Amino acid sequence: MAEEKDIFKQLFDQEEPFTEKQQKIVEAAIEMFADKGYASTSTSQIAKKAGVAEGTIFRHYKTKKDLLLSIVSPTMAKLIAPFVIRDINKVLDAKYERYEDFLKAMILNRQEFLKDNMTVFKILIQEIPFHPELKEQFKEHIAQKIFEKFTALVDHYKEKGQIIDLPSPAVVRFSATSIFGLLLVRYVFLPEEDWDDEKEIDLTVQMIMNGVGKE
């Protein structure tokens, strides 16, 4: 289990040194952006919550939008980190013989990541529609890459005779939206409910496999 972390571990960890105040600003901003949305959060409110002068925010971030991007962009990158490693197929081949093992490992891993980044993820989801740059960034760098890799993966397991003969894109969309749906509901829509995460994941994987798996 520990070794799985190796595969999916976060690839981008080079954070610049933050001053104490800057840290406070980012924390305050994350909390407020998630709560009320970027557009409805004023820099003066952020400053007050962070316990700094308003000017201090603009010493570290040229604009309010810069602050948003500095929060959201790294998370976007980390979100797809597991999919950008080279030769993912070979690695998976060695590690996960069955599609469902891979699915479960991946869900667990991304869930772990989301648990730690739930708030920023919420901001990401909420703000993407309103910021063309974010949308673009997301589409080109994230959605595209995940889709490609995932399709390759499905092809891979298809060849091994584990997946039924449906168009790979459909399988991918189905698998992805199933997982995305679970995580969205679990962490964004109804985070306050009691969840038996292990069981939910098992069920989801099981149902996906029933849907696309071959005997």
Add this chain to the structure above:
Amino acid sequence: MAEEKDIFKQLFDQEEPFTEKQQKIVEAAIEMFADKGYASTSTSQIAKKAGVAEGTIFRHYKTKKDLLLSIVSPTMAKLIAPFVIRDINKVLDAKYERYEDFLKAMILNRQEFLKDNMTVFKILIQEIPFHPELKEQFKEHIAQKIFEKFTALVDHYKEKGQIIDLPSPAVVRFSATSIFGLLLVRYVFLPEEDWDDEKEIDLTVQMIMNGVGKE
């Protein structure tokens, strides 16, 4: 096909008469709210786009938020219309013997509705997180009701031996997020792509059935 409309037909149709200007205002607001978000759209921009004076907006809507609610609330109501009719089970019993027939009919119907209300639906999805009243309204009146009815439906088809023995809530969540995922991707995330709607729906239903269907 005409009869299906009977079941899912829209229940709330009592619109007050709009003046021409008011119509223009609402149209402009819908377009801009969907595009840039409620908080980032100014009443002056709406007025300009609608070709009316700024004051005119406030003749018809006491506040900017009133304008938002007047747009979004009716759509929320209509969205669940199919699920609030009494004795839905009996009706379904008579009409759709199989779970998958029901699923397909429902998806087709809601898709039709979304096609006509895509923009407002987008606004609804985008603004819910930022407006506690909307969130509350949505949770209590919409999600709750759909979940209840849907669970009853699943129990209904379970009794008929068409659904495997998983906890009904899990089946509901799985079915719902699969459908919701499809519609979300289709109409909110990637509306510009070319879609073979009929086929996508069939595939989705098929996979859901593979996931939860018996035999």
Add this chain to the structure above:
Amino acid sequence: MAEEKDIFKQLFDQEEPFTEKQQKIVEAAIEMFADKGYASTSTSQIAKKAGVAEGTIFRHYKTKKDLLLSIVSPTMAKLIAPFVIRDINKVLDAKYERYEDFLKAMILNRQEFLKDNMTVFKILIQEIPFHPELKEQFKEHIAQKIFEKFTALVDHYKEKGQIIDLPSPAVVRFSATSIFGLLLVRYVFLPEEDWDDEKEIDLTVQMIMNGVGKE
């Protein structure tokens, strides 16, 4: 004397209707821009002096710079009005047989104009160096045009044998800076001194004529 006004009368008089508040804003802005300079005058100070809300300024002028330009540009146009009338030579021919008569009439006329527009003229002079658009506007539309017309005029009086055989541009520059110098000192640098305007003008014309006149 009244007829001279005909020749040099202001050509651009189409002012849009100002609201009372707008008038107040412009008056306050003119006074303060002249006194402290554009950059050192804040819109809140202008608003206070004009007795309006700060927002009102931006209802009438999109930006602070717009306010400046709306004040300065028309004056720039009016300043050269006398030189843009067609067939100025013919008119002059009929009216002023001698170069010095023309000079005196023109100085008197422009002096009249400056007396009425001293403050805006001061702003113009002071702000031109700091605003590339103004500089450009001034160079291309004003300086250029005056220089051309003036050169033609000098040629005209040269042909009549009234001006000595120096390069026309030099004569123009000398005449112009002599006049400009007088007006600058009189109205911008030392407006508070007691001046015998008639006499100063006569002296200046006399010295210019001594400098460039024949015989």
Add this chain to the structure above:
Amino acid sequence: MAEEKDIFKQLFDQEEPFTEKQQKIVEAAIEMFADKGYASTSTSQIAKKAGVAEGTIFRHYKTKKDLLLSIVSPTMAKLIAPFVIRDINKVLDAKYERYEDFLKAMILNRQEFLKDNMTVFKILIQEIPFHPELKEQFKEHIAQKIFEKFTALVDHYKEKGQIIDLPSPAVVRFSATSIFGLLLVRYVFLPEEDWDDEKEIDLTVQMIMNGVGKE
């Protein structure tokens, strides 16, 4: 030519030693003040252009205005240096028998000075209107002194029968504004043009002499 330098040589040469950073700051400030004006140049921009930290500026100059004055005041003093030497009349008597010789020598000398200090001179001219202290300083110490000495000079040459019988102040103003006009146009307004300096000066002197000279 070397001896002329004696007469007009700069009187104030005691500059304090500048650190390298300080030098950079002053250079940056001069360039930016001349370009955008004092009020529109921020200390942070100066710091960036000078390649120093913002705080460093305030190590050397208590305030931003101090920085301006430290740049502008010495130039103001040097500008009138030639006129503050005692017994200028006697010196001139010995050196320049004719008014026009004196004029030409002086213009050449001041032109040399301006050529080396054009940028600071531009700042001086541009900022005087906005800073009462500067204005005061200029009027009392500069304009006043030049005017007095110049008047004495004109009287001096009048007695020698070289200048016609006009009121000396008028002659002074005329001569001064002619020269000032030339230098202003040459170095502030149109510095980029090609100038035949020698010739322009000769022409100006000639025209002044025609204007005020006897025979």
Add this chain to the structure above:
DNA sequence: TATGAATGAGAATTCATTCAT
């Protein structure tokens, strides 16, 4: 019903200056 000028609270951002290191 419709207008649009006017408002004042508040938004993002800039700025000269201070101070601990």
Add this chain to the structure above:
DNA sequence: AATGAATGAATTCTCATTCAT
């Protein structure tokens, strides 16, 4: 001497809302 993070007052500009016409 030099730094650069921090400040808070001030600046330009926006915005939802009001109201006399």
